[in-house]
Amino acid sequence: MALVLDTGPLLAALDAADPDHASCASLIADSREDLIVPALVLSELDYWCHERLTAGVWLEFLRDVLDGAYSVEGPTQGDLERCHELQSTYADLDLGVVDASVLALAERLREPKLATLDHRHFATVRPAHVRALELLPTPARHGL
Numbered sequence: 001m002a003l004v005l006d007t008g009p010l011l012a013a014l015d016a017a018d019p020d021h022a023s024c025a026s027l028i029a030d031s032r033e034d035l036i037v038p039a040l041v042l043s044e045l046d047y048w049c050h051e052r053l054t055a056g057v058w059l060e061f062l063r064d065v066l067d068g069a070y071s072v073e074g075p076t077q078g079d080l081e082r083c084h085e086l087q088s089t090y091a092d093l094d095l096g097v098v099d100a101s102v103l104a105l106a107e108r109l110r111e112p113k114l115a116t117l118d119h120r121h122f123a124t125v126r127p128a129h130v131r132a133l134e135l136l137p138t139p140a141r142h143g144l
């Protein structure tokens with residue numbers, strides 16, 4: 001089993017001032033599963049670290065990735081096809097490619113849960129492999 005990580009929990013875990021910091025940091029630190037970061041999440045996380053935190057925070061996270069704390073999973077051709085399908089189906093939701101790729105990866109890995117703070121998107125979008133995803137942790141606020 002693996003825990004697929006969306007941008008929000010990673011950013012909150014890195015930002016001690018974030019209202020979801022404690023729950024997200026605990027979720028990640030206490031996980032006994034492989035921590036999987038979709039490749040497109042890296043670019044979004046880099047942006048938000050530079051916007052809200054510092055380049056140093058991003059570089060520390062990237063070092064953790066390089067040291068094996070997280071596995072990065074790039075989108076396959078099939079994942080990108082699924083992204084297109086999801087973004088077309090949920091056009092009114094304004095689902096971006098990063099979120100679509102997170103769901104496509106969860107589906108490919110057949111993971112019934114997802115680490116995200118973005119309940120607006122992930123509670124609405126229906127995965128192909130389960131009736132609904134279990135969204136972890138319970139957020140203090142909704143966001144990324």
